[in-house]
Amino acid sequence: MIARAFAASLVSLLIATPSFAAQCGGDFNTFIASFSREAAAAGISQGVISQGLGGVAQDQAVLAFDRRQRGTFKKSFEQYVATRVGPGRIKTGQAMLQRHASLLSRIERQFGVPPQIIVAIWGLETDYGKGDMGKLPVFRVLATMAHDCRRTELFQGELLAAMKIVQRGDLGFRDMVGAYAGEIGQTQFLPSSYIKYGVDYDGNGHVDLRHSVPDVLASTANLLKTAGWKAGGDYHEGSANFEAMREWNRATIYRKTIGYFADKLGGR
Numbered sequence: 001m002i003a004r005a006f007a008a009s010l011v012s013l014l015i016a017t018p019s020f021a022a023q024c025g026g027d028f029n030t031f032i033a034s035f036s037r038e039a040a041a042a043g044i045s046q047g048v049i050s051q052g053l054g055g056v057a058q059d060q061a062v063l064a065f066d067r068r069q070r071g072t073f074k075k076s077f078e079q080y081v082a083t084r085v086g087p088g089r090i091k092t093g094q095a096m097l098q099r100h101a102s103l104l105s106r107i108e109r110q111f112g113v114p115p116q117i118i119v120a121i122w123g124l125e126t127d128y129g130k131g132d133m134g135k136l137p138v139f140r141v142l143a144t145m146a147h148d149c150r151r152t153e154l155f156q157g158e159l160l161a162a163m164k165i166v167q168r169g170d171l172g173f174r175d176m177v178g179a180y181a182g183e184i185g186q187t188q189f190l191p192s193s194y195i196k197y198g199v200d201y202d203g204n205g206h207v208d209l210r211h212s213v214p215d216v217l218a219s220t221a222n223l224l225k226t227a228g229w230k231a232g233g234d235y236h237e238g239s240a241n242f243e244a245m246r247e248w249n250r251a252t253i254y255r256k257t258i259g260y261f262a263d264k265l266g267g268r
Helices: 003-013 028-041 046-053 060-071 077-084 087-099 101-111 115-126 138-147 152-167 191-197 213-226 240-247 252-265
Strands: none
Touching: 028 046, 028 138, 028 152, 046 138, 046 152, 060 138, 077 252, 087 101, 087 115, 087 252, 101 115, 101 213, 115 213, 115 252, 138 152, 152 191, 191 213, 213 240, 240 252
């Protein structure tokens, strides 16, 4: 299971967005036309707008999922962690720590986040990039959520950020597939977080959170550092670093799972 199940918890990842005039509800095509004008006014090219929104339709399955996923964390910590952190995932994570030891050490020196925390998040989100990163068209998902009046401004901001990702050349349209709230890549960044925290750590001129392991791991660390992570500090419940992880996910049970997994990766 990937971070799409925690979409409601990820509001803390969002950066401030401008006020949007596109009216939610009503005719979907009228909404898209209005938003397209706003995107153009924000500097998005007509080519990106046309490819991203041309022929886009509402996805009722996305709305249905969003309405029912709010009870994700009704399990106890013990019940939840038993489904997420098993021997196989731990063993693979320890292998990833060894395989990427040099990269993770460099990231820790720069951002202060220990390798086991980064690898724990990576493993929980998409099984180290080998699992399900989501298969839904990001523009269709975000347009659907933006048209819905419950959080229209939030998701209009995400839709605009998704267009910026393409316009910057970080990802092509074929790579703009993700989860039920538009999360993208190996550690499931919402588009606004992609823009805000993404790091070109392999130095190729693009932030690629789908294919580049250096970009993925450094961007994850950058998010935590920006949120206040203190190098060398404890990360368990009650610590400052546990609070810093709220920027990753607000749910206490999920942050406890990250810490538990990190401990297991470190042999504790």
